[in-house]
Amino acid sequence: MSLLKSALDTNAFACILEFVPKPSAARFATLATLMARQQLCGWPMTVAIGDRVGSALDLSPLDAFTSLQQPVPALLHFSGKDRERRDLLAQLQHMDAAGLDQLLLLTGDRLPGHTPGQRPVRYLESVAALQIARQARPHWLLAAALNPFKYREAEGGAQYFKAEKKLAAGADLLILQLGFDMAKHQEALDWMQRQPQPKPLMACIMALTDGRAAMLEQVAGVTVTPSMRALLAAEAAVSKQYAKERGNHRLALQVIGLRLMGYAGVHLSGIHDVEQFEALEQAITALQPLHQDLDSWALAWLDAWQQPGTAPVTFHPPGQDWRLGQRQISASTKEKARYHLLSAMHHQLFSRSTALSKAFGWAVTRPLWANPTAAQWLHQLERRIKRPLVGCDTCGSCRLEDTLYICPETCPKGLANGPCGGTRLDRCEFGDRECVHSAKYRLAVGVGRAEVLVERLIPCVQVEGRQRSSWPGWFAPKGAEPVREGQVVLEE
Structure with a gap:
C-alpha cells in the first residue's frame, strides 16, 4: 500500500x-x-x-x-x-x-x-x-x-x-x-x-x-x-x-x-x-x-492579514462574494425559449420513438453511408445544419442532449462535463468569452434540469471519430456493429 x-x-x-x-x-x-x-x-x-x-x-x-x-x-x-x-x-x-x-x-x-x-x-x-x-x-x-x-x-x-x-x-x-x-x-x-x-x-x-x-x-x-x-x-x-x-x-x-x-x-x-x-x-x-x-x-x-496603514483584507473580488447555497441567477426568457425549442426538435428527430425520428434513423443507417464519399456528404450536411444553431464542430459523438443543447465544442478546451478551474467571474480562461459552463449552469437552474449536470458522465470523444457525422452512430442498435467509413468506426 x-x-x-x-x-x-x-x-x-x-x-x-x-x-x-x-x-x-x-x-x-x-x-x-x-x-x-x-x-x-x-x-x-x-x-x-x-x-x-x-x-x-x-x-x-x-x-x-x-x-x-x-x-x-x-x-x-x-x-x-x-x-x-x-x-x-x-x-x-x-x-x-x-x-x-x-x-x-x-x-x-x-x-x-x-x-x-x-x-x-x-x-x-x-x-x-x-x-x-x-x-x-x-x-x-x-x-x-x-x-x-x-x-x-x-x-x-x-x-x-x-x-x-x-x-x-x-x-x-x-x-x-x-x-x-x-x-x-x-x-x-x-x-x-x-x-x-x-x-x-x-x-x-x-x-x-x-x-x-x-x-x-x-x-x-x-x-x-x-x-x-x-x-x-x-x-x-x-x-x-x-x-x-x-x-x-x-x-x-x-x-x-x-x-x-x-x-x-x-x-x-x-x-x-x-x-x-x-x-x-x-x-x-x-x-x-x-x-x-x-x-x-x-x-x-x-x-x-493585518498591517499598519493598510485597509482590512478581503479574500473575494470587490463586489463579488457568492457562497454555496445562495441563489443569485436565473436564465433569460430567450435562453429558456431556445432550450425548449431545441429540446422539442431533438425529441422529434432523435428520440427513436416518434414517426419522424424512426424514419430519419432508418435513412441514416443505410449501408450507403459506409461509402467514403457519401459519409463525407452526410458529415457536411450535419455540420451545415448544426453549426449555425449550436456551434457544432461535428465531433462524431453528439452530446447535446447531455449538455442542454450548449455544444461542448464551443468551449476552447472542448470540455463536456463541466468547467475547468481557470474561470474568473464567469469569464473563460481564454478571456474572450463567457464560460459556456456558466451559461449551461444558468440555463439548467432556469429550466429545472440541474440534475443533468450532475448525473450524466460524458465519456471522451475518440479522436478517430472526429469530423464524422454522429447520426449513424446515434441510431445504431445497441450492441450492433457500428457503421464504418473505410476502417474508421463511427461510435456513439
Whole structure:
C-alpha cells in the first residue's frame, strides 16, 4: 500500500510536496534532500510531480521520477491538455512498469500558443480521464482537483456539480486549487461531508509574498484580491526579509487551520529549498501549541492579514462574494425559449420513438453511408445544419442532449462535463468569452434540469471519430456493429 493511501485510510494528516520537474540537477538534489526527511512535523510526506506546468522543456512526471537516484513516495500528475485517451492508457502502462499506483488527473490549464479558432487543441478532461483510469486500474489511488474559490453562482455551482461527477467517476481524493480564502476551504469541506460517500480533501497552499502574488495574477483560477496585494506590498516595503517571514507565518497558520478543520492534508507548492522547508517546520512547531481549536486559530489568521496603514483584507473580488447555497441567477426568457425549442426538435428527430425520428434513423443507417464519399456528404450536411444553431464542430459523438443543447465544442478546451478551474467571474480562461459552463449552469437552474449536470458522465470523444457525422452512430442498435467509413468506426 502506498504511503499516501495508508495515511488517508488511517485518517493521518499528510503532506504532499509539489515538484515541477525542470531539467536542473540542483532542483533534483534539493528534492532528494527534502524527501530524505520523510516527514513534515511528524506527518508523512509524498512528492507530487507536476505535468506540463511550465515550459515544454519540463520533464514528464514519469521521466522525473525514474531519474531520481533514490525512489520516493510519489503522486504523479497527468494533465489532459493536448492529449487523447491513448496517451493516458500509455502512461498507465509505463507507471505499472515503474511500480507506481497513484495518479492526480487534471484537465490542465491553457496550452501556450493555443488560440481558439486556429489550431484546435483537444483536452482529455478529468471526468473522462477518471473513468478511463478507474476502469483500467480499479485498485489505484486516483485524485482529482476542485476549485471552490469562485465568487459568482454560475461558475461556483458548476464547479461543485463537476466535482460530484469526479466522485462518481472514481476519484478517491480531491485536492483544492491554490487558495487563501479559508471560508471557501470550509465551504468545500462542508460540501464534501454532505456527499453520499465523502472522500478526503487536501488543500494546495503556498507562502504568499508580493512577488509571488504578481506571478499568481497570471495563473488561471487563482484569486489574489487588491486588498491582499496592498498588504503584501506594504510588507515588502518594510524589507524583503520581513515579507518572507510574514508569508511563512501565514503558511504555517494555514496548515494548522486546515488540520483543525478536518482536511486530510496539504499540497505544498512553492517550496524550492531546504531553508524554506525548515522555516515552515519551525513555524508550525512554534504555533501549533498556541492554537488547539478553530476559535483561537481564526483570531490569529485574521491578525496575520493585518498591517499598519493598510485597509482590512478581503479574500473575494470587490463586489463579488457568492457562497454555496445562495441563489443569485436565473436564465433569460430567450435562453429558456431556445432550450425548449431545441429540446422539442431533438425529441422529434432523435428520440427513436416518434414517426419522424424512426424514419430519419432508418435513412441514416443505410449501408450507403459506409461509402467514403457519401459519409463525407452526410458529415457536411450535419455540420451545415448544426453549426449555425449550436456551434457544432461535428465531433462524431453528439452530446447535446447531455449538455442542454450548449455544444461542448464551443468551449476552447472542448470540455463536456463541466468547467475547468481557470474561470474568473464567469469569464473563460481564454478571456474572450463567457464560460459556456456558466451559461449551461444558468440555463439548467432556469429550466429545472440541474440534475443533468450532475448525473450524466460524458465519456471522451475518440479522436478517430472526429469530423464524422454522429447520426449513424446515434441510431445504431445497441450492441450492433457500428457503421464504418473505410476502417474508421463511427461510435456513439
